[in-house]
Amino acid sequence: MFKGxxxxxxxxxLNVMCFQHAHSxxxxxxxxxxxxxxxxxxxxxxSKTNQLNATKANLSETRTEYLPDVNLSAQQVYGTANIxxxxxxxxxxxxxxxxxxxxxxQQNWNAAFGSLYVSNVNWNFFAFGRSKEKVKVQKTxxxxxxxxxAQEQFQHQVRVAGTYLSLLAAQQxxxxxxxxxxxxxxxxxxxxxxxxxxxNPGVDxxxxxxxxxxxxxxxxxxxxxxxxxxxxxxxxxxxxPPQGFSLDSTFVTKTPANSxxxxxxxLESHPLLRFYQNRVAVSDEQAKYLSxxxxxxxxxxxxxxxxxxxxxxxxxxxxxDYTSNFGVGADPTKFNYLLGVGVVWNITNPFRVHYQVxxxxxxxxQYQNDYNLVSQQLRDEQVLAETKISNALKNFHDxxxxxxxxxxxxxxxxxxxxxxxxxxxxxxxxxxxxNRAEVDYYIASNNVWQALLYKAGxxxxxxxxxxxx
Numbered sequence: 472m473f474k475g476x477x478x479x480x481x482x483x484x485l486n487v488m489c490f491q492h493a494h495s496x497x498x499x500x501x502x503x504x505x506x507x508x509x510x511x512x513x514x515x516x517x518s519k520t521n522q523l524n525a526t527k528a529n530l531s532e533t534r535t536e537y538l539p540d541v542n543l544s545a546q547q548v549y550g551t552a553n554i555x556x557x558x559x560x561x562x563x564x565x566x567x568x569x570x571x572x573x574x575x576x577q578q579n580w581n582a583a584f585g586s587l588y589v590s591n592v593n594w595n596f597f598a599f600g601r602s603k604e605k606v607k608v609q610k611t612x613x614x615x616x617x618x619x620x621a622q623e624q625f626q627h628q629v630r631v632a633g634t635y636l637s638l639l640a641a642q643q644x645x646x647x648x649x650x651x652x653x654x655x656x657x658x659x660x661x662x663x664x665x666x667x668x669x670x671n672p673g674v675d676x677x678x679x680x681x682x683x684x685x686x687x688x689x690x691x692x693x694x695x696x697x698x699x700x701x702x703x704x705x706x707x708x709x710x711x712p713p714q715g716f717s718l719d720s721t722f723v724t725k726t727p728a729n730s731x732x733x734x735x736x737x738l739e740s741h742p743l744l745r746f747y748q749n750r751v752a753v754s755d756e757q758a759k760y761l762s763x764x765x766x767x768x769x770x771x772x773x774x775x776x777x778x779x780x781x782x783x784x785x786x787x788x789x790x791x792d793y794t795s796n797f798g799v800g801a802d803p804t805k806f807n808y809l810l811g812v813g814v815v816w817n818i819t820n821p822f823r824v825h826y827q828v829x830x831x832x833x834x835x836x837q838y839q840n841d842y843n844l845v846s847q848q849l850r851d852e853q854v855l856a857e858t859k860i861s862n863a864l865k866n867f868h869d870x871x872x873x874x875x876x877x878x879x880x881x882x883x884x885x886x887x888x889x890x891x892x893x894x895x896x897x898x899x900x901x902x903x904x905x906n907r908a909e910v911d912y913y914i915a916s917n918n919v920w921q922a923l924l925y926k927a928g929x930x931x932x933x934x935x936x937x938x939x940x
Contacts, residue, residue, distance in 0.1 A: 584800020
């Protein structure tokens with residue numbers, strides 16, 4: 472019995488140790504790995520990729536529109552051939568039955584098979600560059616969607632990096648609040664012991680209990696914020712359901728290798744500005760394409776047909792000259808061909824097209840205004856980025872001084888309080904100052920990276936951030 476229990480206890484201990492080892496060995500998610508996962512999984516990027524593929528397919532289809540239309544048709548029918556004098560009009564496409572035969576003075580119901588085989592070609596060979604302009608519109612549309620995908624990928628990289636840094640900061644804040652709670656609990660133990668020994672008034676225990684409660688609230692809020700950032704990062708990575716992440720502590724332990732890198736990307740080459748510029752280009756090409764509808768269209772056309780009929784050539788004088796034999800009606804006996812050149816010009820089109828082109832040019836001007844606004848915003852952000860980096864570096868250099876002084880003051884007040892040489896108000900003030908200093912310290916280095924990321928987003932060069940470890 473004893474050996475069995477010992478074996479059971481051993482297995483439990485082994486499982487606990489394995490679980491703790493697995494937990495401690497949780498894979499660290501580097502920022503570069505997070506970026507790769509995000510670019511592969513994020514649904515908006517997949518959506519814009521499919522949009523680009525659709526536009527490329529439209530371009531391929533547009534290139535084939537210049538080809539001539541070649542139609543083949545065949546029909547075999549059975550019916551009568553009575554006609555009469557009189558006008559008619561095909562109202563709403565509802566024309567009558569097309570019958571060819573003699574005009575008789577009375578109705579008859581003689582019926583035979585007939586057939587018609589036709590091939591025709593229509594080619595709009597010249598329309599003042601309309602086909603070429605339409606191809607240009609589709610080409611610029613492809614460039615627009617390519618730049619749209621590129622700017623979405625760039626912005627998503629910035630979003631992922633920002634959320635990565637925010638989650639890392641949230642984890643450090645949780646650690647700071649946990650340390651603060653531990654110190655508050657230590658204070659509570661000392662106070663309770665001294666109150667029980669009548670060395671301190673009983674109100675000190677109430678103060679200590681309040682500090683513990685406040686520390687627990689701060690820790691709960693910090694963990695809630697950490698969970699929010701973790702969920703946001705999981706969403707950007709396309710991971711379902713959300714999970715916890717072990718992140719690279721590089722962004723906490725050191726600053727960028729180059730705190731003021733210079734971008735190699737011109738402002739005009741910023742992914743966002745390229746997209747806005749390509750929107751203008753598409754609109755300009757559409758205006759040129761619309762203008763071609765003011766001109767006529769020149770067409771080459773040709774047709775060749777064969778026709779068969781069960782009615783004989785003497786049917787006019789002899790209404791018995793017909794046969795209901797299918798083979799006779801289906802076999803073509805008369806043939807015709809036709810070649811021609813035509814031109815079609817709706818002379819009222821220029822009046823309509825004028826306003827269509829004018830409207831499109833206003834759209835181009837609207838897109839140009841959007842481009843100018845974004846360009847100005849990016850210029851302002853580049854200036855602000857330099858200020859952010861400078862301020863973040865100053866804070867990073869001051870943070871160690873703040874936390875050292877706060878720790879020294881905490882140790883001093885703690886020692887004095889334990890020996891009855893300081894009151895609890897002085898000690899709790901030192902506790903608060905140390906907690907604030909730790910928070911500032913953990914945030915300081917993170918803010919340097921955040922400022923550098925802000926500059927990367929403003930300049931359009933993500934490399935100055937991701938390659939600056």
